[in-house]
Amino acid sequence: MQKHPKQKEWEENELKKSLSRSPERKERFLNHGGQEITRLALPQVMDDDYIHNLGFPGQYPFTRGVQPTMYRGRLWTMRQYAGFSTAAESNKRYRYLLDQGTTGLSIAFDLPTQIGYDSDDPMSMGEVGKVGVTIDSLADMETLFHEIPLDKVSTSMTINSPAAVLLAMYVAVAEKQGVAAEQLRGTIQNDVLKEYVARGTYIFPPTPSLRLITNIFQWCSDHMPAFNTISVSGYHIREAGSTAVQEVAFTLANACVYIQSALEAGLEIDTFAGRLAFFFNASSDLLEEVAKFRAARRLWARIMKERFGAKKPASQMLRFHTQTAGNTLTAQQIDNNIVRVTLQALSAVLGGTQSLHTNSRDEALTLPTEDSVRIALRTQQIIAHESGVVNTIDPLAGSYYIESLTDRIEEQAQALIKKIDELGGVIACIEQGFIQQEIEDASYNYQKEVESGDRIVVGVNAFQMKEDRTTPLLRVDPAVEQEQVKNLSRLKKDRDSRAVQSSLDQLKRAAQGSDNLMPFILEAVKTYATLGEICNILREIFGEYRDRR
């Protein structure tokens, strides 16, 4: 049979280039019977529809994946989100995870840190060190990365409103380790729009928040070329109760706002778009999730090319991290969660994720224990090394169901994005509560289905049993808060307070003007000005966002 010219073109360009840059993990991929596993299964007859909508991996519109060899080349990054208590405790957990074979770090900060309060702020009461690690100043950040070589690991930080401050602290710690900013790899979430509708850790109103985000884009273009400057997140939108289509639509609509504001600030699309990353949820409907990931990839490529005129393939590629769906974990019969997570993780891999966090079985009760986290990581390792799904690219392509669902999710998400545009754009929709209402309705309908028994949740509304819940749980000692407050007051006594004050004054003047704030924030963190002090200066100038109800 004659090869389609487009296939030849792909083999001679994208594939050849990729193989010469880095070979596949094995010279030959064989099944148990010794038969060769095909790299990329293709239809017998490649029509225009196939070329237009599916094409080849690593090639526009990237439906079949963003790399030409996908997991035959390199497995996804197994990145477990972790952090609790003090910097010293979390540092221990990270080093344990690295020892166990995790391939990237993912930092969870506590709520005071995420909302820019020091641990001695009255607003922080009861929350210090609870859902993540508490960071007041550069001193804590130094402890957090003690003996972790920042030129070797990539680090993802779930930080949004005060992302610039935590990024600056990361750069400063690296500098002390002798690692230049250019060498740093990782991601900051830096996606404030979804905070207003789903996650809740906003500080400033949208306009100054977008300025901070654009400042980061610009500064990183010049200083941190290997760092992902934003991770536009549908994860939390889905957790808040949205449907798969809404998750795609709201996330891509938010991404368009970030792109637009960077363009308005004078950045050129192909200089920053390649460092946008995405973050999606892997929920329980396996086939719908696979279609969702593929649809999101294709829709984003089309938006970037057609709406924003991006030319570089890297700017058109939707690269994403996935986390399994926390809201599907049950407090009942918690070991069942291992199975749920396995199915969800499989959907992410079949959907072509670039990195993955698998939730632990006990997270409907509290933070996961070390044993639970290990099982969650092993789940990924079993999918990677035993299931075989990684040996051929985009294995579900061409299934009538998967392809029709991929088309439908793309169409419906596109229609919803269009509706948002017609209603005046994302920010107007947030202010009017449109997006919040859409999510709330979807969440309530889902819950009603569970209540009525139309939707079965094993162990919750069917197949229940009496159980003795004596699983050991991880507890954060309430003394952590007092300990952290004590350390903070010691730091404030020991540091050069004149240098702190002067750096904060300069930051304030810069915030009143229109300079890029990154250099000023970097100066401030190096004097050990605290996160709360820096954010309070910005609160003074930018004001605070209040949810209108």
Place this chain on the structure above:
Amino acid sequence: MSRDMKKKRVLIAKPGLDGHDRGAKIIARALRDDGFEVIYTGIRQTPGEIASVAIQEDVAVIGLSSLSGGHMRLFTAVIDELKRMSAEDIPVLGGGIIPDEDIPPLKNAGIAAIFGPGTPISDILEAFHKACEK
């Protein structure tokens, strides 16, 4: 409905910094669908703010939600604030990610009932009705 629905105004509140409000919103809506008048504070309320709103709005019951692990400090702080404002007669219910072993100390501190993940909404509505009748 045969129940006494005169005192059917209730407050749903999220103390602390936790932004996970999916559960709080579902409960608020289910209560409304069931005939209650519901005031939802929104996220990030201090215990003092919650107690003040409860008193100003003359609610019959307060429902607290927390998923961030801060419930021991925050729920009991709401009770303390109510006492300080001489309003400890307002019953307080709690829900969220709360380990079983935390339930007895929370009840001792004055929280009338605690609802963990997977609780049917009907059970929660029932608890609000009961608390209103007190």
